[in-house]
Amino acid sequence: MNFRLFIAIFFLGVSQAAFGQKAAVTGAVVDKKDGQPLEYASVAVFKTADSSLVAGAVTDAKGAFTLEKLKPGNYHLRVLFMGYEAGYVSGINLTEGQRLSLGKVSLSRGSALLNQVNVTGERADVSSRIDKQTFRAGQFESAKGGNAIDVLKNLPSVSMDGQGGITVRGSSGFLVLINGKPVITDAQTVLSQLPANAVENIELITSPSAKYDPDGKGGIINIITKKGATDGLAVSANIMAGLPSTTDHGNKENPKRFGGDLTVNFKKNKWDVSISGNYTRNDNAGYREGDVYTKNFTSGIITRFPSNGERSFDKYNYAGRASATFTPDSNNTFSAGFFIGKRYQARLADILYNNTASDLNTGELISSTIYFNSNLQTKEGNFSLGNLDYTRRFRNQSTLTASALFESARLYGNTCNRNLGYPDMTKVLQEVRNPYENPIDGYRFKLDYSVNIGKGKLESGYQFRHDRQNGKFDYFVDPATSQPDAERFRGSAKTRNQVNSVYTQYSGRQQKLEYVAGLRYEYAARTVELSYDPEPHKLDLSNLFPSVNLLYNINEKWKTKAGYSKRIQRTNNFELNPIPEREHSETLEQGDPDLLPSFIDLAEAGPVYNFKNGSVFVTAYYQHIKNPIQRVNSVYADTILNRVFTNAEAARTFGLEAGTNLQPAKWWSLYLGGNVYNYRIKGNLEILGVSSTVNNKNWVYSLNMNTSFKLGTTWSLQANVNYLSARPTAQGEDSRFLVPNTSLKRTFMDGRMAATLQWQNMDLGMKQTQRQRITTSGRDFYTTTNYIYETDVFLLNLSFNLNKPGGKSRLPNSEFGDKEF
Incomplete structure (x- = not known):
């Protein structure tokens, strides 16, 4: 009905x-x-x-x-x-x-905005609308030569931890749009493939309306990429090169950092064409220190296995994108896009373990072993996709838009654990390999219609989306061991996701009040087929997603906003795959084919104030999360922890975020954003059939600051800092994380060329930057790991623009495959 x-x-x-x-x-x-x-x-x-x-x-x-x-x-x-x-x-x-x-x-x-433009030569850095906030990417000089993540992490609602995980208001799940197109992928993966130099603006939509997909408990981030000149040819090129960090972690090789990107836009008469390509090599050196123990109450033994050693990454990606828009007349627009790319990552963890077994009651030492584990995990992904859009405008100014997208991705990799003797590392004690292939295909079709009715606009639409994944996973142990559940470590996992949805919403204005209200209905079907299980795991969902946003213009300077929306955090195929992977010597990782999606209620309200030299906003918000998805630990064997995905009963977050954009002087601009919230997770956890209770809460805060100084007509200096405090998890706590950066910029040729010297991850030997400790514990285990990343890195970025770009470019991005990388 x-x-x-x-x-x-x-x-x-x-x-x-x-x-x-x-x-x-x-x-x-x-x-x-x-x-x-x-x-x-x-x-x-x-x-x-x-x-x-x-x-x-x-x-x-x-x-x-x-x-x-x-x-x-x-x-x-x-x-x-x-x-x-x-x-x-x-x-x-x-x-x-x-x-x-x-x-x-x-x-x-207006005069306030004109003053800012006259000083900076650019558009306003921050603007606020009824359903979103828009941030100009160019204000963050430290992101030059990096990727979209380096831009994104500066926003007031956004924070990034040492593992590269991105959160919005403390939520790791959010929907990513590229020029308004959904990207149902892991945010870190897709954004790392988009050069920062290609980003024009970032729109933060924390209370989305019904016309958007309801995916993501943190809301929506829309990345607007650059486009060519109003009419004619525009060329933008950037090259980046960097040195190894000044800190030495004893890694086997020095990291390599270099890359470049080129974008060519042409707009003439009825055609608008964009072509771009990029290559980035950006390795990361690092070190880790760990301490773990497990308790076996049956045998009365406590096993400790502290460890330390290298943890470094070799990473590169390259991609080519092309798009074309053809407007034969004012009533019809055709656009098409194509993308092909590759991403590669190799993570090396060379760790020395010192294992001891002791009597649980007396502490008497029973045995002691030292061994060296060389762990190499490789991931590769080849992506290709195409999209086609058509928009028709009718005489009554109504519009009908049809969109189609198809993607094919080939994902594969391997994790190899080699346990070696110590100090004689020529002796191989055991080698474990987990090779896999994980191809994925997906497509999406959308139909949207809008028409002006009365003093507002009615929008309605239908969307169908489908993706399928056929994963094959293997497991080899040499020399072979007696492992009763070994067959569970190999096999196939096939996943099918299908979603039908319709929506309608009405937006308008009544004197000083602007409003958008709508409702979305979805029917979603999910099937997981496992090679060792004759019965498929099925989940069918039928849900309504209401939303409403209000903005009241009190006067020319003051306005206040309020919004509510219901969201869903869907499971990805990695979280659903129960075939274990030996990620480390001490860790198995697996999913749950019966994992439930999370349902979220979001509410927010707060004022916005615009004044002569800037603006400020304050927003209070609340989130209630049903079935929050958690990654938790349990004991698999005395020296191995099992890391699994499961649902907790409920979680809630309430907090306050604020941001301001100031220009205290003609030569000085300041951007400051902060977020403080209280997070609580509680209820029962089912971990591989074993029940436990969780009730953990604490206050969390983050701070992002960016300040710029004009040192003359061609010189500028910028400093920024990103800070994230300690925060609670289902079984423990993640420590604070700090990253400060500085950049010096010089422009040439009337601004068409620029050179930027970046000093990233500033630490100066204080051992405070780029460090994060992750701690979890349970009745029969305790684990803490301190991840230490390289600091004091220097990069040089050169950029050239012929006809400075601005506006939107509809270059496509990966929609499905990146999520499983």
Whole structure:
């Protein structure tokens, strides 16, 4: 019944296109300086005779607006947008049934914004809308030569830990969009393949509306990439090279750092074409210190196996992207894109273990063994995909958009554990290998329709998405051992995911109040087939996802926002795969084919204040999470821990985030963002059939700061710091993590060329930067590992721009395969 109800609502929205209309006025609101469209600008039409308000509308993502059902007469138009001077169009004379196009209505930036532009030569660094905050990527100089993660980690709601894990308001699950297109992949993987130099803006959508996929408990991050000049040819090129860090961890080889990217854009008449390619080699040196013990209450033995040694990464990726947009007329737009790329990672962990077995009661030493474990884990992924989009605009300014995407990815790798004697490391005690192949194919189809009704806009749509994965996993031990469950370590795991969804939402403005409210219905089916299990593991879900966002404009400086949305954190295939992998000598890792997705209720509210030299926002938020997905430990054997995925009963987060963008002086700008929240997880945990209870909570805070100094017309200095405090987990705590950076920039050739010297991970021998300790414990085990990464790294980035780019480029990105890398 729910599905039929939403199908009816969807087609009710579509049927509005057939309704008869009176006179109408259409147009588009743009920035007078650069011609960029202004979304969510307020447009109102008044009678000329008495200046009474007749109708109003809010512009869409392309700045377009439509005012319909107007009677014949004389009118004038007023356009308002935060940070811009009001725009007026007078002398509008309408006749019965006339559809008058005003073309582009240009707005000049207000004095506060103009002052900032005059000083920096760039657009505002931060802007706030009813459903999102937008951050200009170019303000973060330390990200130059890096990837999109290096930009993203500076946002006030975002933090990154020592493992590279990204969280939004403390949640590791969030949906990534590339130019509005969903990327149902692991965020760290997909963003690491996108050069920072290609990113124009980042939109943070913490309370998404119903038109977006409900994936991700942390909300949505939309990456807007750069595009060519308004008309003509634009070329952007960057090269990066770096030195090994000044700290020595005794690694076998020095890390290599170099890369480059090139983007060529051409726009002329009806065509807009973008081609880009990049190669990045960015190794990481490091070290780890671990301490573990397990208790065997049956035999009365406690086994300790502290360890230390190298933990380094060799990493590279390369990719090519191409897109083309063809606009034969003002009513039709065709666009297509293609992507092909490769990513490789080799993690080397050469660890020395000192194992002892002692009497659990007396502490008397029973046995002692020292051995060396050389652990090499390789992962490779070859990705290719294509997308095709079509948009049709009708006479009543309604739009119909159809989108299709297909991806094929070939993922494969191996984990090899070699236990060697010590100090005689020529003697091989045991070798364990876990090779695998994991191909994945997926596709998505979307159909969206929007039409202006009354003083607002009704949007409705349907989406179908499907992905399948056929993983083959093997297990070899030499010399062979007597392991009763060895067959469980090899086999195949086939996963199928299919989601049908429909949505409808209405947005508009009533005097000072802007609003967006909608509802989404989804039917999702998941099947996991295992080679050793005759019965497939199935899960069917039917759910509603409501959302509402409000923004009230108190005056020209003050506004306040509030929002609510229901979200889902889906399981990925890695979390569902129960075939164990010997990730380390001391660790097995496996998933659960019956793992449940998490359901999240998000609510937030807070004010935004704009003043002459900047802006500030404060947002209070609350999250309630049902079935939070956790990675926890249990004891597999005396010297091996089993790391598994499971569901806890519930978790909740409440917190406060704030950010400000200031310009205290013409030569000094400051960006500061902070987040503090209280996280609690509680309830029962089922770990491989064994039940336990968890109840852990604590306060967590993070701070991201970025400050820039203009040292002249061509020189600038920037410093930034990212800090994340200690935070609770289901079985323990992750320690704090600190990363400070500094960059010095010099521009040449009227700004078309720039050289940036970066000092990353500043530490100066204080041993405070790039370190993180992860601790977990249970009734019969305790483990703590301190990960130490390289510090004081120097990079040089050179960039060149011919016709400085700006705006959106619809270059595609991996949608499915990256998630399983």
